[in-house]
Every structure is written in structure tokens, then in C-alpha cells.
Amino acid sequence: MEYNLIRSRRRTLAIHITKDGELEVRAPLKLSVKVIEDFILKKQDWIEKQVTRVRNNAVIQKAFTEGEEFLYLGESYILEFSDILKSTVELHGKLYIAPKHSHHVQKVLYSWYKKEALQVITDRVEQYSAATGLQVKAIRLSNAKQRWGSCSPKGYVNFSWRLIMAPLEIIDYVVVHELVHLKHHDHSKAFWHKVESIIPDYKSRRKWLKENSHNLTM
Ligand SMILES: [Zn+2]
Helix, strand or coil, X not given: CCCEEEEECCCCCEEEECCCCCEEEEEECCCCHHHHHHHHHHCHHXXXXXXXXXXXXXXXXXXXXXXXEEEECCEEEEEEEXXXXXXXXXXXXXXXXXXXXXXXXXXXXXXXXXXXXXXXXHHHHHHHHHHHCXXXXXEEEECCCCCCEEECCCCEEEEEHHXXXXXXXXXXXXXXXXXXXXXXXXXXXXXXXXXXXXXXXXXXXXXXXXXHHHHCCC
């Protein structure tokens, strides 16, 4: 297996798949090639899976069965069927769904994600509205996979329900981005300056969203 080796003053070995689907290995200065290659060999299955994924630019399709993992606010939860639930979907440690819904898990999860998204996003919008004085007319959910938020000059804001799969700090960044658009309708210096005054580390959150957006799906 081909790889690019980057040696530096680090203590541990790490492997990383680049955006072009190449294997990059970061290693301590004096670690032997044998140790490095044994490590790669041990991780081969994982590497091949990741490389294929990156090259196909696709997320592995879900089968919506028990044992699969689903994201909620940046955390991964294993799906399990359980018949002692009070609601259709419950989240505590795992993602539980009643067995009677096992044949339409995708549909059930879709409604659940949307309901959760609306609740969480509305709450964040209210908090940042109160803090900034930027008011929205209404919040709507979209099904977009890349366009995380948008807003109209009249004050209607749209958010993709898929944001509920991202960590809260990422949701906050998108919320603030759209709220600031109510005042600055472009991506001018003044716009970013305002965003930064509310979320000083917005750049790293924006970067996270760019790099991870393909995972925020099911
Ligand atoms: Zn924007």
C-alpha cells in the first residue's frame, strides 16, 4: 500500500486519508519503517474503506437496521429495537425504535429528526435573537444537503433539518450566520466582522461544516 510519510517531533503514529483519497502517515522522527508498516497493515481494512469512500465522494448507504450508527448533535448512536418505549423513537445511550416500526425505520427517523431539528434550532435562534436583537419572522426547515441555511429579506429563515446531526456549536454558527444576514445581505467584511463578534471562533466551525457536511445525512 502506498503512503506519504510525514515525520515530525510527535509521539504517536497517526494515519489520515487526504481529500484526494491518499494515505498519509504521521510518525515520530525515529520510528522504524517496520513499525510504521505493521501499523498500516493492521489498519488496512479501515484504510481501504475510507479510501473508497473518499474516492466515491459518497457516504455508505444505510440499511436502517439494528447496530447501525446515527448522528444526533454530533454524537453517534447505535440503533436498537426495543418494545418498552413510551414514544416511537427514544434516545438514551442508544437510539431506540419500537420493533413494530422496524420496516420503516427511515421514515420514522426522518420525522423524528425534523421534529428535533425544529425544536433545537428554534431554541438557538431565540437565544441568539435575544442576545443580538436580530429578529426572524419565521423558521422553516429544508431538506438541503449542502445549503445549511438561507434567509429572505423579509426575515424568513430556512435551515436544513440535517443540521441536527451536527454538534450544537456548528448549529449555532449556522444560526448566527443567517441572523447576521438579516442585517448584511452579502458576505462582505462587515458581515463577517459581525459574525466574528458573536462567534469569535466561527472560522473553525465553518471549516468543520465544510469538511464534515457529507456525513450529515442518512
Ligand atoms: Zn451566507
